[in-house]
Amino acid sequence: MNHRTSPQSKVTKQGATGCPSTSYQLKFCDYPSPLTAAAAMAETDRCYYCYDAPCMKACPADINVPQFIHRIAEHNIRGAAETILSANELGGMCARVCPTEVLCEQACVRQAQEQKPVEIGRLQRFATDQYFANPGKPLFQRTPATGKRVAVVGAGPAGLTVAHRLARQGHDIVLFDAHPKLGGLNEYGLARYKTSSEFAQQEIQWLLSIGGIDVRCSQQLGRDIFLEQLQDEFDAVFLGLGLNAVNALGIDEPDLPSVREAIDFIADIRQADDLSLVEVGQHVVVIGGGMTAVDAAVQAKKLGAESVTMVYRRGESSFKASEHEINWARENGVVIQCWARPEAIVVDGLLQGMSFIKTEQVAGKLVDTAERITFKADMVLKAIGQSYQPWSGPLHPVLEQGRIAVDEQCRTSITGVWAGGDCVTGGLDLTVDAVRLGKIAAQSIDYELQQHEQKRPILEAEVSNG
Numbered sequence: 001m002n003h004r005t006s007p008q009s010k011v012t013k014q015g016a017t018g019c020p021s022t023s024y025q026l027k028f029c030d031y032p033s034p035l036t037a038a039a040a041m042a043e044t045d046r047c048y049y050c051y052d053a054p055c056m057k058a059c060p061a062d063i064n065v066p067q068f069i070h071r072i073a074e075h076n077i078r079g080a081a082e083t084i085l086s087a088n089e090l091g092g093m094c095a096r097v098c099p100t101e102v103l104c105e106q107a108c109v110r111q112a113q114e115q116k117p118v119e120i121g122r123l124q125r126f127a128t129d130q131y132f133a134n135p136g137k138p139l140f141q142r143t144p145a146t147g148k149r150v151a152v153v154g155a156g157p158a159g160l161t162v163a164h165r166l167a168r169q170g171h172d173i174v175l176f177d178a179h180p181k182l183g184g185l186n187e188y189g190l191a192r193y194k195t196s197s198e199f200a201q202q203e204i205q206w207l208l209s210i211g212g213i214d215v216r217c218s219q220q221l222g223r224d225i226f227l228e229q230l231q232d233e234f235d236a237v238f239l240g241l242g243l244n245a246v247n248a249l250g251i252d253e254p255d256l257p258s259v260r261e262a263i264d265f266i267a268d269i270r271q272a273d274d275l276s277l278v279e280v281g282q283h284v285v286v287i288g289g290g291m292t293a294v295d296a297a298v299q300a301k302k303l304g305a306e307s308v309t310m311v312y313r314r315g316e317s318s319f320k321a322s323e324h325e326i327n328w329a330r331e332n333g334v335v336i337q338c339w340a341r342p343e344a345i346v347v348d349g350l351l352q353g354m355s356f357i358k359t360e361q362v363a364g365k366l367v368d369t370a371e372r373i374t375f376k377a378d379m380v381l382k383a384i385g386q387s388y389q390p391w392s393g394p395l396h397p398v399l400e401q402g403r404i405a406v407d408e409q410c411r412t413s414i415t416g417v418w419a420g421g422d423c424v425t426g427g428l429d430l431t432v433d434a435v436r437l438g439k440i441a442a443q444s445i446d447y448e449l450q451q452h453e454q455k456r457p458i459l460e461a462e463v464s465n466g
Contacts, residue, residue: 024275024276024302024303027193027302028192028193028275028299028302029193030096030193030194030195031193031194031328032122034122034125034126034129035119035122035123035125035126037126040072040122040123040126041072041073043118043119043122043123044069044070044072044073044123045073046110046118047066047069047070047073047118048109048110049066049069049070050066050109053065053066054107054108054109055104055105055107055108055118055120056104057107058103058104058106058107059087059103059104059432060103060428060430060432060433060435060436061087061088061091061094061432061435061436061439062087062436063083063084063087063088063091063104063124064083064087065104065120067083068080068081068083068084068123068124068127069118069120069123071083071127072123072126072127077127077130077131078131078136078139080127080131081127081128081130081131081139082139084124084127084128085128085131085139086139086140088432088435089160089161089164089165089207089435090157090160090161090186090203090207090431090435091124091128092125092128092129092132092199092203093157093186093195093199093200093203093431094124094431094432094435095121095122095124095125095128096121096125096194096195096199097186097190097194097195097431098121098430098431098432099291099322099324099325099430100120100121101322101323101324102322103432104120104121105117105118105119105120105121108120132202132203132206135206138209138210140168140210141168142167142168142170142210142211142212143168143169143170144170145170145171145172145212146169146170146171146449146450147172148170148171148172148235148236148449149171149172149173149174149233149234149235150162150166150171150172150173150174150234150235150236150237150238150445150449151173151174151176151230151233151234151236151237151238152166152173152174152175152176152237152238152240153176153177153221153225153230153237153238153239153240153241154176154177154178154184154239154240154241154242154421154423155175155176155177155179155182155183155184155204155215155217155240156183156184156185156186156240156242156421156422156434157184157185157186157240157421157431157432157434157435157438158238158240158420158421158422158434158435158437158438158441159175159177159184159238159240159421159438160175160182160183160184160204160207160438161434161435161438161439161442162238162240162418162420162438162441162442162445163175163207163213164207164208164210164213165438165439165442165443165446166442166445166446167210167211167212167213168210169446170212171212171235171446171449172212172214173212173213173214174213174214174216174234175213175214175215175216176216176219176221176225177215177216177217177218177219178218178219178220178221179217179218180217180218181201181217182201182204182215182217183200183201183204184240184242185242185431186200186203186431187200187201187270188263188266188267188270188271189263189266189267189270189292190266190270190295191266191269191294191295191298191299192269192270192275192299193298193299193302194295220391221239221241221391221393222391222392222393223391223392226393226395227391227393227395227396227414227417228393228394228395231395231414231416231417235416235449236416236417236418236445236448236449237416237417237418238417238418238419238420238441238445239397239404239412239417239418239419239420239423240419240420240421240423240434240438241388241391241419241421241423242421242422242423243386243387243388243422243423243429244386244388244389245386245387245388245389246261246263246382246384246385246386246387247384247385247386247387249287249342249382249384250342251342251343251344251345252344252345253345254345254347254351256347256350256351257279258281258350258351258378258379258380259345259351259379259380259382260379260380260381260382261381261382261383262286262288262292262293262295262296262381262382262383263292263383263386265296265299265300265381266292266295266296266299269299269303275303278303280300280303280304280305280379281300281305281377281378281379282305282306282307282378283305283306283307283353283375283376283377283378283379284297284300284301284305284307284308284309284377284378284379284380284381285308285309285311285353285354285375285377285379285380285381286300286308286309286310286311286334286380286381286383287310287311287312287342287380287381287382287383287384288310288312288382288383288384288385289310289312289313289314289318289319289320289321290319290320290321290383290385291320291321291322291325292383293310293312293321293381293383294310294321294325294326294328294329294334296381296383297310297329297334297381298328298329298332298334300379300381301332301333301334302332305379307335307376308333308334308335309334309335309336309337309375309377310329310334310335310336310337311337311340311342311356311375312336312337312338312339312340313339313340313341313359313366314338314339314359314361314366315338315339315361316336316338337356337373337375339358339359339360340356340357340358340359340373341356341357341359341366341368342354342356343355343356343357343372345380346374346377350378351377351378351379351380352376352377352378353374353375353376353377354374354375354377354380355372355373355374355375356372356373356374356375357369357371357372358371358372358373386422387402388402388403388404388422388423395414397412397413397414397417397419398412398413399425400425401425403422403423403424403425403426403427404419404423404424404425405424405425406418406419406420406424406425406426408440409440409441409443409444410424410437410440410441410444411444418441418444418445419441420434420437420438420440420441421434421437421438422434424437
């Protein structure tokens with residue numbers, strides 16, 4: 001359903017609003033925009049550099065926020081970047097995509113006093129962008145090789161964190177990923193206006209520059225590699241598999257290219273060389289209330305859709321997307337329809353629309369009403385959540401609540417196998433939380449490998465030679 005030629009879509013190459021294709025670069029430019037050097041310095045003046053800072057406590061990655069802001073104020077960009085990247089190897093990406101408005105900035109003292117927090121996320125981006133533009137000598141050095149080998153399956157935020165941290169400790173890492181590119185959702189699943197694919201890969205190349213990491217792309221667990229094989233060949237295994245399945249609507253879904261997963265739509269936009277060629281409808285309905293739904297809806301509007309309606313079965317207070325994200329959707333012309341659940345996809349040869357049953361909450365339960373609502377649509381994007389799907393094979397860790405069960409050290413039920421990120425029970429589906437779990441797993445794996453090294457039995461030959 002290419003929006004230039006498809007009979008299903010009425011959007012032309014110039015888009016529904018008449019914008020020429022050359023304007024796409026402006027439409028998809030960074031949001032929010034990066035701070036200038038002058039603006040960054042002015043913003044550092046607003047920081048109180050609190051002792052026992054609440055913003056630091058609110059950061060899942062434990063970044064020392066006052067310290068990196070103080071180093072920016074001193075024009076010590078390298079020092080600021082070191083503070084950030086020591087705690088969070090993906091600090092540049094997190095500065096772009098983390099919901100800082102409900103994490104560090106929500107906890108900022110300025111927020112409590114003035115309802116205007118220090119712009120921590122944009123300052124973090126300023127420091128990391130400036131560093132990556134001119135990194136100079138490496139920030140971190142790899143310690144002497146230990147001879148231990150670790151398989152990291154999944155090169156999303158959790159897997160990349162584990163790979164970098166264990167490589168720094170001298171372990172040899174083989175990093176497997178099912179996709180042609182590393183990065184997971186950072187490469188394939190984020191709105192293009194939040195971060196460019198080029199930055200995602202730049203950050204990854206910096207991360208790999210530590211050395212000791214062998215990359216193997218297009219390698220899927222259960223198809224190309226197998227857990228039993230990895231256990232035999234490596235001293236430890238980490239699974240950072242993400243969520244590899246999508247939830248169903250629970251209604252009949254026609255096999256039409258115009259009815260698709262929002263995450264696939266986002267991936268197409270992320271990987272497109274020419275945004276004017278990305279398929280989009282004239283009237284788009286997005287089902288869901290999370291950040292994926294917002295990213296899909298806003299980008300459909302930016303691509304030229306005449307109308308985009310985001311429909312959610314509960315009220316706005318139940319949205320998984322933050323208030324900031326919802327407001328951003330509205331600013332971009334997305335219509336928000338709450339209290340409606342999917343009833344049927346209307347097809348008459350081609351997709352014509354989608355009908356919904358209005359809902360309400362009674363005694364804490366979501367119930368249907370007698371009211372129906374129908375939206376005209378020539379594209380439907382489903383964003384009702386993703387789930388974990390086990391790979392094929394006889395060996396699999398215990399699951400809890402549909403995801404891999406892990407202990408406080410990210411150890412699975414299988415000895416020598418750790419897991420982290422969105423695929424584990426309790427994962428928050430945030431880049432920064434995946435980093436947090438990756439840090440925990442890396443520390444646990446390193447401790448286990450070092451302990452085994454220290455407990456290595458002394459051979460008789462070593463005694464006689466001593």
